[in-house]
Amino acid sequence: MIPNRPPVGGAYYPRDLLVHPPAYAPTYKTSILRSPQKARIGIDGSLSETTGPVFGHNILGELDNDMVLNYAAPGESAIGERTIVYGRVMDQDGRPVPNVLVEAWQANAGGRYRHKKDGYFAPLDPNFGGCGRTITREDGSYEFRTVRPGAYPWPNGVNDWRPAHIHFSVFGDGFAQRLITQMYFEGDPLIPLCPIAQTIPDKDALDRLIARYDPARTIPMDARAYHFDIVLRGRRATFFENRKEGL
């Protein structure tokens, strides 16, 4: 029995599927055979969905969020346009989501990934891994330093190019908030031509994946800055949840 204690783990607002790409998006050809065709079954959150793993700041190394240096030999750094990407992880009610893991990965400045399946002939940068992570601060903020990734061609249509982008993986407090997405850069002419970016039917939802250039956060003679906020699902919080005493 936990008397007179408000519930802290209400279920999440139902996912608004209109902001997300549909599973079946035939201009992105790989989705054709990988998209479930039957209706998903809705379950209002139990503890299995409203709880989620905890990652402590103690897992982080000093350079984990610095892709300019975290794969570089001592005294060296990654090649490319030095770039800061920063923002805040919040929920749909605008509340900060602190102490959650944010992981990022990207191609190098030439558009090549450090991955055995990437055969693009742009060279690897020996000082760039393309992998970073951080944990949000109390105000939900996060920051990465990296180099701006290059655009690259990919086999889909005969001449499709990915816009410059950074992949983000974000945890929330509950496993139902789990999200993977991609961040684009303001002004990139490839965004409206990209079959993956265009899987998102809602123009405003895609626009929110485009990081804005922020001259104020730019470090003079060093690195330009881009701002990218991430919104995770919000949570009902009510005294009137359907729950038995003591649960």
Added chain:
Amino acid sequence: MPVTRLKETASQTAGPYVHIGCVPSFAGLKGMYGGQDLGAVMLTEATQGERIAIEGCVYDGIGVPLTDAMLEIWQADAQGLYNARNETRGTADPSFTGWGRQPTAADGGLFRFETIRPGRVPWPDGRLQAPHITVWVVARGINLGLATRIYFEDEAEANATDPVLSRIEHKARIPTLIAKRSGDTYRFDIHLQGPHETIFFDI
């Protein structure tokens, strides 16, 4: 006008290179994050509970296993407690995070988690759910991560009254959620399409 809130950030596919960011040692980034991928190891000697393994493949609409997918699992400890900030019923086993992450193998597509059998967790109305593990699948070609659940074939009695399984209209699909036991290893295959398409949940 109804109340409006911020919109959730749109999902995008994890792509073929998800390993770089999430399992960098598997991707070949030597020494990244201390050389151990997060979620690769779920157990220590001190972890309480019955050791089990779960393995399987993720099949596309042709029946070909995905060799570029990544799975995450989330489960309760042996007592049915989650190692989470918002677990208010008690303190979970400190030697068990309850969270695992594994890629499907580049050769053959098999994934494997070594974990423990989860305890039972209540549904919001107080009924007990059958032991289960929440699964999240991402890959190239998957535009929004897919959520499903693993149940266990040797928990037939609990499965029969499970609040989630009970609400599934097409009972013939329930076996897609039931892992089959062979020794200490359970087989759980995921079919993205076709007559055996796995039940995915909108959670």
